[in-house]
Amino acid sequence: MSDLYDFRTTEAKWQASWNETGLFRAPADPDPSRKFYALEMFAYPSGDIHIGHFRNYGIGDAAVRRLLMQGKDVLHPFGWDAFGLPAENAAIQRDIHPREWTLGNIATGRSTLQAVGLGYDWEREFATCNPDYYHFTQWIFVLLYERGLVYRKNAPVNWCVGCATVLANEQVQDGQCWRCKSVVEKRDLEQWYIRITEYAQRLVDGLDTLPKWPKSTLASQRNWIGRSEGAAITFGVESPAEGCPSELEVFTTRPDTLWGVTFLALSPESDAGRWCAGHGSNATDVAAYAKAAALKTEIERSAANREKTGVDSGLRAVHPCTGETVPVLVADYVLASYGTGYVMGVPAHDERDFQFAKAHDLGIAVVIQNKSGSLDVATMEGAYTESGVMTASGPFDGRPSADAIPQPQVIAWLEEQGTGSGRVTFRLRDWLISRQRYWGCPIPMVHCAACGVVPVPQDQLPVTLPPDVESWIPKGRSPLADVAEFVATTCPKCGGAAERDVDTMDTFIDSSWYHLRYTDAHNGDLPFDPVAAAKWLPVDLYIGGAEHANGHLIYFRFITKVLKDAGFLDVEEPVVRLFHHGMVQDGDGRTMSKSLGNVISPIHLAREFGIDAARLAMFFFAPSREEIRWNEDGAAAARKLVTRLHATFVANRDVIAAFPADVRGDSSGSDEAREARRRAHIMLQRFDDAFDGDLALNPGVAAIYELLNVFPNAEKVAASSEADRRCYAEALRVLALTMAPVAPHLAEEVHEMLGGEGSVFRTSWPAVDPEALVLDTVEIAVQVRGKVKARITVAADADEASVRETALADPAVVAAIGEQPVRRVIVVPGRLVNVVV
RNA sequence: GGGGGCGUAGCCCAAUCGGCAGAGGCAACGGUCUCAAACACCGUCCAGUGUGGGUUCGACUCCCACCGCCCCUACCA
Numbered sequence A: 001m002s003d004l005y006d007f008r009t010t011e012a013k014w015q016a017s018w019n020e021t022g023l024f025r026a027p028a029d030p031d032p033s034r035k036f037y038a039l040e041m042f043a044y045p046s047g048d049i050h051i052g053h054f055r056n057y058g059i060g061d062a063a064v065r066r067l068l069m070q071g072k073d074v075l076h077p078f079g080w081d082a083f084g085l086p087a088e089n090a091a092i093q094r095d096i097h098p099r100e101w102t103l104g105n106i107a108t109g110r111s112t113l114q115a116v117g118l119g120y121d122w123e124r125e126f127a128t129c130n131p132d133y134y135h136f137t138q139w140i141f142v143l144l145y146e147r148g149l150v151y152r153k154n155a156p157v158n159w160c161v162g163c164a165t166v167l168a169n170e171q172v173q174d175g176q177c178w179r180c181k182s183v184v185e186k187r188d189l190e191q192w193y194i195r196i197t198e199y200a201q202r203l204v205d206g207l208d209t210l211p212k213w214p215k216s217t218l219a220s221q222r223n224w225i226g227r228s229e230g231a232a233i234t235f236g237v238e239s240p241a242e243g244c245p246s247e248l249e250v251f252t253t254r255p256d257t258l259w260g261v262t263f264l265a266l267s268p269e270s271d272a273g274r275w276c277a278g279h280g281s282n283a284t285d286v287a288a289y290a291k292a293a294a295l296k297t298e299i300e301r302s303a304a305n306r307e308k309t310g311v312d313s314g315l316r317a318v319h320p321c322t323g324e325t326v327p328v329l330v331a332d333y334v335l336a337s338y339g340t341g342y343v344m345g346v347p348a349h350d351e352r353d354f355q356f357a358k359a360h361d362l363g364i365a366v367v368i369q370n371k372s373g374s375l376d377v378a379t380m381e382g383a384y385t386e387s388g389v390m391t392a393s394g395p396f397d398g399r400p401s402a403d404a405i406p407q408p409q410v411i412a413w414l415e416e417q418g419t420g421s422g423r424v425t426f427r428l429r430d431w432l433i434s435r436q437r438y439w440g441c442p443i444p445m446v447h448c449a450a451c452g453v454v455p456v457p458q459d460q461l462p463v464t465l466p467p468d469v470e471s472w473i474p475k476g477r478s479p480l481a482d483v484a485e486f487v488a489t490t491c492p493k494c495g496g497a498a499e500r501d502v503d504t505m506d507t508f509i510d511s512s513w514y515h516l517r518y519t520d521a522h523n524g525d526l527p528f529d530p531v532a533a534a535k536w537l538p539v540d541l542y543i544g545g546a547e548h549a550n551g552h553l554i555y556f557r558f559i560t561k562v563l564k565d566a567g568f569l570d571v572e573e574p575v576v577r578l579f580h581h582g583m584v585q586d587g588d589g590r591t592m593s594k595s596l597g598n599v600i601s602p603i604h605l606a607r608e609f610g611i612d613a614a615r616l617a618m619f620f621f622a623p624s625r626e627e628i629r630w631n632e633d634g635a636a637a638a639r640k641l642v643t644r645l646h647a648t649f650v651a652n653r654d655v656i657a658a659f660p661a662d663v664r665g666d667s668s669g670s671d672e673a674r675e676a677r678r679r680a681h682i683m684l685q686r687f688d689d690a691f692d693g694d695l696a697l698n699p700g701v702a703a704i705y706e707l708l709n710v711f712p713n714a715e716k717v718a719a720s721s722e723a724d725r726r727c728y729a730e731a732l733r734v735l736a737l738t739m740a741p742v743a744p745h746l747a748e749e750v751h752e753m754l755g756g757e758g759s760v761f762r763t764s765w766p767a768v769d770p771e772a773l774v775l776d777t778v779e780i781a782v783q784v785r786g787k788v789k790a791r792i793t794v795a796a797d798a799d800e801a802s803v804r805e806t807a808l809a810d811p812a813v814v815a816a817i818g819e820q821p822v823r824r825v826i827v828v829p830g831r832l833v834n835v836v837v
Numbered sequence B: 001g002g003g004g005g006c007g008u009a010g011c012c013c014a015a016u017c018g019g020c021a022g023a024g025g026c027a028a029c030g031g032u033c034u035c036a037a038a039c040a041c042c043g044u045c046c047a048g049u050g051u052g053g054g055u056u057c058g059a060c061u062c063c064c065a066c067c068g069c070c071c072c073u074a075c076c077a
Helices: A007-021 A051-069 A085-094 A098-115 A131-146 A196-207 A215-225 A255-260 A271-279 A283-295 A298-302 A351-360 A408-417 A507-512 A514-520 A530-536 A552-565 A602-608 A611-621 A632-651 A653-657 A671-692 A698-710 A714-719 A722-738 A744-753 A800-809 A811-817
Strands: A035-040 A073-075 A150-160 A165-167 A184-194 A227-237 A247-252 A263-266 A311-318 A325-330 A342-345 A420-426 A445-448 A452-455 A488-490 A497-500 A539-544 A575-580 A777-784 A787-795 A824-828 A832-836
Touching: A007 A098, A007 A602, A007 A611, A007 A744, A035 A051, A035 A530, A051 A073, A051 A539, A051 A602, A051 A611, A051 A671, A085 A098, A098 A602, A131 A150, A131 A452, A131 A507, A131 A552, A165 A184, A196 A215, A196 A227, A196 A420, A196 A552, A215 A552, A215 A575, A227 A255, A227 A408, A247 A255, A247 A263, A247 A342, A255 A408, A263 A271, A263 A351, A271 A283, A271 A311, A271 A325, A283 A311, A283 A325, A342 A351, A408 A420, A507 A514, A507 A552, A514 A530, A514 A552, A602 A611, A611 A632, A611 A698, A611 A744, A632 A653, A632 A698, A632 A722, A632 A744, A653 A714, A653 A722, A671 A698, A671 A722, A698 A722, A714 A722, A722 A744, A777 A811, A787 A800, A787 A811, A800 A811, A800 A824, A800 A832, A811 A832
Parallel strands: A035 A073, A035 A539, A263 A325, A539 A575, A777 A832
Antiparallel strands: A150 A165, A150 A184, A227 A247, A227 A311, A227 A420, A263 A342, A311 A325, A445 A452, A445 A497, A488 A497, A777 A787, A824 A832
């Protein structure tokens, strides 16, 4: 073996070895006490694997390698989130079939990941666009249907003009399509929905059982699900016309402000709003208003502080407590999809209602008085939304509204009166999953003239995507609608002629169950064998970007719960510990993207610096959770570190080889030798803390530098005493193992050089020796009034009294105290002494 | 508007239970090596922790207010 380290050949050599020996192949029958399921979010096969993937997967890879050394039975799989729009866009732009484009990208991506030495069980790999996989995406859809969680509804939906498809709420960002940035409009369409709101409460409750999830993500999900407690209150409609709703039920979180209602407002898309537009006494105006509202884009409609428009609905409502009539308006600041679509207007105590009332000359009534009693309709410039004392509120006059909001007494009273009741509402909407696109999972439903909507029985799945369509160009309906042989089918129920549903599913459904498929990736009968899933679930560590907090990570929790209810799983939550890695930016702090042309491939890193150096650089730049700027100088420094590490082992090879692998130094070594040993254990301790904690590997890598910096040159080591050489040998042995997760190829090479058998990842992870960490003597600071005045050297285990005595005897301390009386002496063992005068 | 996070040397970042602000790297500078340069090696330099208060013997760390930056969310009644 050459004494010069050639990272290119060495790295290739060990990658081949890992493949041959199946190092990362998960055991078929993991020991329950040792199983560990490590997962990184799978990749969209967009083309090249970039440096951001390399970081994400590198963190997981390092964690997994240490787990192997700890003797865990590890499942660490990889796959491809392979359906989705970019494939179709490529098809349109380059006249290449989406499948071909996708499969080509997968092949490139896989070979890149393998070339950079990431350790996965490739035998469990799959792509969601493969019928072997989407067969069971459909199977799960049918299961959801059978469990009453799928329904069809005509409702206003987000319509992306550019993609010519509907979008889910979280796919609309700032009123634009998340993919193509086109304007998003509202359209009325009949679409498939999944009743995720049925699980809203469980999705909220589950958050309390996830202590190892980032606080930010828990908070984000809590806000997204948006549980609100309040009351549903029924207002009568004054002399309702034929067909007109006779009652309007509103939802409010402030039932204590009920007596302050001066109007009701209806969403133009609500049932009553639509009735008013068609049949009400002011139908012409309402219809015109509703039409204008629908044409507004999401951007216009959601612009902050937009003027609150509205129009008289033609109805009058009867206040359930006072019997007075109040005007009812149609206003597009009211959302049809939240609460009931009708709100009670309390201008004095709600900012939006205040603005609306001012703009439309509606009455304002103060019913919650502030502490000083100064609220007066004539002088109010905004709503008073705090709590206070209820006034002009019938039986509740004089009651504080502060006890609890919503007021339980008010709700109880409403229930007594029969005009309202307590109600919990969620912000979370049902999951709209229809997409008018080709490259997705077909919805396994059949429309039969005689039987209505009929699911394709599970034993007749999959409904395969037709191999070709006439045109990829979106025209506002699914390209599948034009494939006659796909559409024409027979009804599974009556056998008569029927038509297939032509839409495909949102790709978030593909990724909602992929973690389960890995446990049994080749099952042809079921999505997975419940026995196999039980062996591995829950995922012990899940690594991915924080941007999925409200999309994927909610759907994924939801589907896990449904499958548990259906008896296929025994876990309520899919993931024990969630970790969000930081992004990788270019040297100027810009996000790497194809359009900016600043994307760096890990292949480039492998060639220029070596994979181990690139990993070390990445781990060293910043804690894993923080974003980093890629920096070639830093990578070059890491390359030097690899060279230096290798050279250190080569130079000290004979010293190490003279002792058994489990050599231990002890206190008979010199200070210098024991310091080397101590540094090695500090390093180990830091890696342990990181891997067991927040995955911040930077202090650990820094500790490698620290160890090398105190390590004497080889001549000196060779010439030292036997006791010293034992310390040095131990330090390097600890280093050789501890660096393995972060610099795996180098570690294998060193392991082999030191005479190790097999892979270093089949040896065991070292244990910190607490005895190696302690120092004989420590220098501690002596402070007088908090200012350091002297430093004294004492035995590390010196008792407080003697430390105090030594400190007080120090001339500099004596001088600093002078004539002042000593009031207290604080001794922090091993740290400092503070004299209070 | 709501929520989450972050401010430490020129730059990236450490700092255990509240206990001496500096471990490490980059850059810069000086030196050794070299015909010279690069590489390598040795060494040097640099902040008082965004601001203002508070608690404490002692605050980067805890509390309050403010400033700046990043991310998420947003007419949710």
